[in-house]
Amino acid sequence: MRFRNSLYAIIAVALAASTACGDSKDTTTPTIDISKLDSGNYPTTPRDMESTRTTDSGANLESVRIGNSVPLPFEIDGKFAFQRLASVDGRTTLKSPATMTSIASKEFPDLAQGLVAGWESSGERRKNPWVGSSVIIDTLRFSDATKAETAARRLANRQAEVDPGETVTIPGHPSARAKWSPVKRTLDSFLAHDSMLLYVYITDPVSEPVDTAPLIAFTQAAFTKSIEALKNYSPTPIEQLGSLPLDTDGLLGRTLPLEDRQMSISGIDRTRLMTARSALPSETFPALSKAAFDDAGVDLVAYSGEKVFRTRDVSSTVRLIAALIDQRSDGYRSIDAPPNLPDAKCFDTKDKKTSELSYPPVCYLAYDRYVAKVQGTNVQEAYQKAAAQYKLLAYGR
Incomplete structure (x- = not known):
């Protein structure tokens, strides 16, 4: 240093x-x-x-507005100070799906019906891949709260179908759908909040045995801080997305x-x-x-x-x-x-x-x-x- x-x-x-x-x-x-x-x-x-400008421009611009409001992995836990992907574009739309374990990109549009725009960020504890924990956080806005809740259920169910695991409770967020996969060593959690869907992925590929407590604690903090930060986000009315500069x-x-x-x-x-x-x-x-x-x-x-x-x-x-x-x-x-x-x-x-x-x-x-x-x-x-x-x-x- x-x-x-x-x-x-x-x-x-x-x-x-x-x-x-x-x-x-x-x-x-x-x-x-x-x-x-x-x-x-x-x-x-x-x-x-x-x-x-295209028909997709409004959703892409709204994605950036969401990204300007939500916390990043290193702000939730300072250990996640690296981001190893060369050209990350956090904008998430039906044409540019979120990264979710065991869910194919081609399946995402059907499972996430009603998605307006979203934002994705990632982080790693180590500069080199697969030698430390990594996280992905998605913040997805839907057209209404019902669509967000439906998407959370469908995405979580599909993920559990492809990659079965153990149900986990996230303290402070009892409605979250969370699953620990011993095979993939990942904790995947979905939480609907108003018209937003929060997804947190965290994995520990190296610890033996794996202690899930730190993974659960990170997920809890990510949900809590994201919900608090979203108070500063004012959704653009859907009919006005096309007029964003x-x-x-x-x-x-x-x-x-x-x-x-x-x-x-x-x-x-x-x-x-x-x-x-x-x-x-x-x-x-x-x-x-x-x-x-x-x-x-x-x-x-x-x-x-x-x-x-x-x-x-x-x-x-x-x-x-x-x-x-x-x-x-x-x-x-x-x-x-x-x-x-x-x-x-x-x-x-x-x-x-x-x-x-x-x-x-x-x-x-x-x-x-x-x-x-x-x-x-x-x-x-x-x-x-x-x-x-x-x-x-x-x-x-």
Whole structure:
């Protein structure tokens, strides 16, 4: 930890020295000659996101609103500080089903009839999979309380049919349907609350013998904290979902779009605009990212082909970049900045024999109060994406 904090400080000082200019109160965007940036064939003109609206957009946007309200695994138990999946999209709809043990995705729409929108987050106790407990939390909104209760019953019954187990009582939540599977070593719990359905999955793959008491305690806390947090969630009337805004201040439209090869196997477009809070489940180290976001005043995060953060002010970009670099420093080595973009901070895989997929070439750059993280399959691609992303942020300004 001492090394990590020292590295953070060194990076922050170096970034500040390389970007500071003007008065001592703030930093300003350095002068970059846009015409000299090699952006390859990547787009450099902002998109009108409204033209991408579909019949599914309203549910996806409402999912983000739910995600902005509910607790994350590490907030329920600080031991769940990791999130190992590379590109998590917490939005849950009938077309993008929740992850539930022993329930096939194709079965979910029929079992969860009346689903409006939902949110999913996950966490692990250890950085590497299957060496410690992991959790998944789903918060699903239905059209009414009856639909939520029906879905809870049908999902729990189907799960028990496929994977029989022992009935468990969750203290403080007597109406919850909970089942411990000795074979899969998982505790799955469903709780209907008004028009919401809460699902908590927790597993312990390593303890011998398994003590279910900590798993039950986590589930109890997850239900209690989720119900309390949902008091701050105001459901958008179903007939108004289609009018929820797709973009805020044009940030998503200024983010590099997804390429065909970046699309998910299901074909679902993962492009989305998040608040800082709803962006945390997509971060590898959500607890560290929360501290970094709070420090830099991040309010919006755009996800598409690449990632863009909006901070409180120009000077905050320095600290955010330092924090983002620090989180992944173990697997990277520093490389030169892209041509004519001297203040970008770029890194390549430290050991190509073992970590190239986990640590692809990446660049961090700042424009005004925005920070962008771009990566490529090789260094040249990362450089061109960095140039294109800079042009998008600077376009018309």
